[in-house]
Each structure stands twice: as structure tokens, then as C-alpha cells.
Amino acid sequence: MSGVSVTKDAEGAAEAADDLVVLSNVNKHFGALHVLQDVNLSIARGEVVVVIGPSGSGKSTLCRTINRLETIDSGTITIDGKELPSEGRELARLRADVGMVFQSFNLFAHKTVLQNVMLGQMKVRKTDQATAAKKAQALLDRVGVGTQADKYPAQLSGGQQQRVAIARALAMDPKVILFDEPTSALDPEMINEVLEVMQQLAAEGMTMVVVTHEMGFARSAANRVVFMADGKIVEEAQPEQFFSNPRSDRAKDFLSKILHH
Amino acid sequence: MFDFLTSGQYDVLGAFWVTVQLTLYSAVGSLVWGTMLAGMRVSPVPIMRSFGTAYVNVVRNTPLTLLIIGCSLGLNQTLKITLGGEDFKEIGFRLAVLGLIAYTGTFVCEALRSGINTVPVGQAEAARALGLNFFQVLTLIVLPQAFRAVIAPLTNVLIALTKNTTVAATIGVAEAALLMKEMLENEADALFAVFAVFALGFVLLTLPTGLLLGWVAKRVAVKR
Numbered sequence: 001m002s003g004v005s006v007t008k009d010a011e012g013a014a015e016a017a018d019d020l021v022v023l024s025n026v027n028k029h030f031g032a033l034h035v036l037q038d039v040n041l042s043i044a045r046g047e048v049v050v051v052i053g054p055s056g057s058g059k060s061t062l063c064r065t066i067n068r069l070e071t072i073d074s075g076t077i078t079i080d081g082k083e084l085p086s087e088g089r090e091l092a093r094l095r096a097d098v099g100m101v102f103q104s105f106n107l108f109a110h111k112t113v114l115q116n117v118m119l120g121q122m123k124v125r126k127t128d129q130a131t132a133a134k135k136a137q138a139l140l141d142r143v144g145v146g147t148q149a150d151k152y153p154a155q156l157s158g159g160q161q162q163r164v165a166i167a168r169a170l171a172m173d174p175k176v177i178l179f180d181e182p183t184s185a186l187d188p189e190m191i192n193e194v195l196e197v198m199q200q201l202a203a204e205g206m207t208m209v210v211v212t213h214e215m216g217f218a219r220s221a222a223n224r225v226v227f228m229a230d231g232k233i234v235e236e237a238q239p240e241q242f243f244s245n246p247r248s249d250r251a252k253d254f255l256s257k258i259l260h261h
Numbered sequence: 262m263f264d265f266l267t268s269g270q271y272d273v274l275g276a277f278w279v280t281v282q283l284t285l286y287s288a289v290g291s292l293v294w295g296t297m298l299a300g301m302r303v304s305p306v307p308i309m310r311s312f313g314t315a316y317v318n319v320v321r322n323t324p325l326t327l328l329i330i331g332c333s334l335g336l337n338q339t340l341k342i343t344l345g346g347e348d349f350k351e352i353g354f355r356l357a358v359l360g361l362i363a364y365t366g367t368f369v370c371e372a373l374r375s376g377i378n379t380v381p382v383g384q385a386e387a388a389r390a391l392g393l394n395f396f397q398v399l400t401l402i403v404l405p406q407a408f409r410a411v412i413a414p415l416t417n418v419l420i421a422l423t424k425n426t427t428v429a430a431t432i433g434v435a436e437a438a439l440l441m442k443e444m445l446e447n448e449a450d451a452l453f454a455v456f457a458v459f460a461l462g463f464v465l466l467t468l469p470t471g472l473l474l475g476w477v478a479k480r481v482a483v484k485r
Contacts, residue, residue: 067390069386069389069390087305088394089394092389092392092393092394093392094392095389095390095391095392096391096392097392098390099390100387100390102383102386102387104381104383106381106383106384106386106387107387108384108387108388108402109384109406109483109484109485110405110406110409110483119391119401120391120392120393123391123393123397123401124391124392124393152484154484154485155484165387168387168391172391172392
């Protein structure tokens, strides 16, 4: 996995031109709570950014603002050079290019696994049914749930459902995929089967933003670790450097708590 | 005692057939109108939400008799609206269906809205994240699941509608209740028998509806 890591400092200038997702001075409040405070973050094409931090630090909210499932109060978010539209057709078009994988899978409960992966292709990309079904089946095979295609989501285990959700996101040929705590709702024995699929995606060069508590994944697959606390990005570093030698006290404190247990 | 059934003087089956027709047309109409109202009430457009809320609260709380008579006196006799009907019979039938749809649609809307609330918010979020627009999210993801959750309450609405069609008698639609009124005057000696026949007729219409839809509700329930 070290082969895909990016040396940020050396290539900083080249990357700036190729940034896929750029958040600048993003602010958001939930009532009196200032959940995102002047957040600046750029994600380059093909980069895997893992966002970690304590509960309530705003990392999930940050992830959800990138496809505007959460609105922002001020600042700008651009994806592939285009600013995120506020409503309507333009926003829907942009969301089609941004995949999303949720903590609670959110597969469409009244549709079969295959239909779940076909829906976006047919209704958004206007692909014909036969092509969509073929692609859906291929993606399901790729994430290892091809034999479950005709079942309903409730008949699958959590790990299988989450892999279907990844296939559903991939079916749109997204430019970037957002993972919002993809393994937090899974039984421990199912976490690895999902992480393996994500590792594979990372290795293939997919741009990914991953909010997670899986430090092993962060270490092995991330190009960059973003540490958030209290609505701010406290530290950004390569995983090796972050885990072995965190600079901020807040990160040291966080790591000492999770790595000892 | 039940001579009136065999005398050939009254067309009881014909009258109940009109009741069935009133019910079916109104049921389909209310389902469509109620779904549209529910769509308005959950839409992101404020003016549609306000209209939906105002309409439901006004019409739901208006007596049905008043609405049906309003359709007849107001729409037909004053504004000369015939809804394409040729004669008195046809116009009356269509006006009654219109009144029943306007009224029953509000109950369909509210049942459906409670069904929408049973659909986890993540379902709509996942659909939006795929790039579906509001209309697609509503019609492809949210409403299909909401409908499955509210078949039981919608069955209640349908049963109530079947019985509410009797109000159409007030504007002269020749359905079961109007015939019953006529028979009660002519066959006063068999009063209870006449009542029993019409009560049984309605039970025969509504009981299978309830049983059938109860079975459907179990079959199509969404497993989570």
C-alpha cells in the first residue's frame, strides 16, 4: 500500500492544479453549536484521505457537506472546479458524480440487491436496462456478493449490505466516493470484508474521503490523515508520521486513548 | 316478509352496482389526489406545502354532506359545471364522485404522510446522493415504501368511503341509500327487513375488502 502514498510537500504545487475537492473557509452551525469552524481541505485526484477524530468533532458533518446532504453557512466547496450548486437539477447532477457510502448502508429496502445497483444507472445516467443489469452484476461480483443479487437487503448480513452499497456507489462511475463511518455499524467479524474492498479501491486509484475509526485502514490505505477535533482540522499528515509522531497535543491525547485499548 | 325482493318493483342489485361504481371511481381518484396532496405537503416548495396544509385542514373538517351539496348547488346549478355529463343522472354521479374525491383525498394524504414518516431518512439521503431529483426520490424510493406501510389505514379509508357514498343520495344519485329511502316509504311493514338487506349489502362490500387488503398488507410489507 505504501506505493500509492503521495509525498505532499514535494508535489504540492503540481497537486494544487489537480485538486478534485476543495473546501475553503467552510463554516456550519447546528443551532448554537459551531460544528465546522473555518475548515480548509483540498483533496487531489486519486488521493485517499482518512478523517479521524473523537465523536462530535464534526468529521461526519464534514463528509456530508461535500455532496450537500448538509448545507453550509459560509465558505465554498468546489468539486472538479465547479462550485457546489445550492439546489435543483445542477446539484443532482453533481451528486451523481460523488458516491456516498453510509454508516447504516441505506440500501433501498423495497428493491432487490441488483435493482439497488441498477437504479442510479437507469434513472440518472439513463442507461438501458440490459446494460445496467450487466454492469450491476459485474460490480456485485467484484465486491463478492454476486450470488445474492436477487435477494432483498434485509436478507443480507451487514458486511454484505455495505459491500452492495459500495457497488451501488461505483455503478455511477463517481469521481470521488465519500465513506461516512462505513464499518461502525458492523459486527467485528464483518469489518474486514468491507475494508478489503475499500483497500482494493484505494489501490486502483479511486479518490476517497473516509471517515473512520479503523486505524489499521488509515495506516495501510491512506495517503493522508486528517485529524479533527471540536469542529476544526487540528492536524494533517501522512499516516506513518501521524501515528508515530503526532504534532498536536490533542492528537497525542486521542491516539493514546485509542491505541491503548 | 322479504316479498319486496322478488316483487320486481325494486332494482336492489342495480342500486348497489351504482354504489360500487361510486366507490371505485372515488377510490382511484382519491388515491391519486391524496398522493398529490401528500407530495405537496412534503415538498421543499413553501407555497405547495402551505396549499396542501390549508386544503387538508379545511376539507377534512367540512361535513361531506356539505361538500356534495356544494358540488350540486354551487358547481352545477350556479356555475353550470356539468363535468361532461349529458343528463341529470350522469351529472349527479360525476359531481358526487368529485365531492367524494375532494373529501377522501385528504384522509389518503394524511395516512400516506404518516407512512412517509416510517421510511428512514437514510433512504431518501441515499437516493439524493445518487443524483435523483426530488420527484424521483419521492416516487421511486419514498412513496413505494410509504404505501406498503399504510395499507391497513388506507383500507379503513376505503371502507369509510364505501359507506360515505350514501351521501350521494342527497343530490339524487340512484345508489343504494336512495333506493332504501324509497323502499322504507313503500314497504313500511317490512321496515327491519329492508334495513337488514341494505346493511348486509354494505357488509358484503366492505368485509372482503378488509380481508383482501389485510392479506396484501402482510405480503408487501417492507422488511428492514
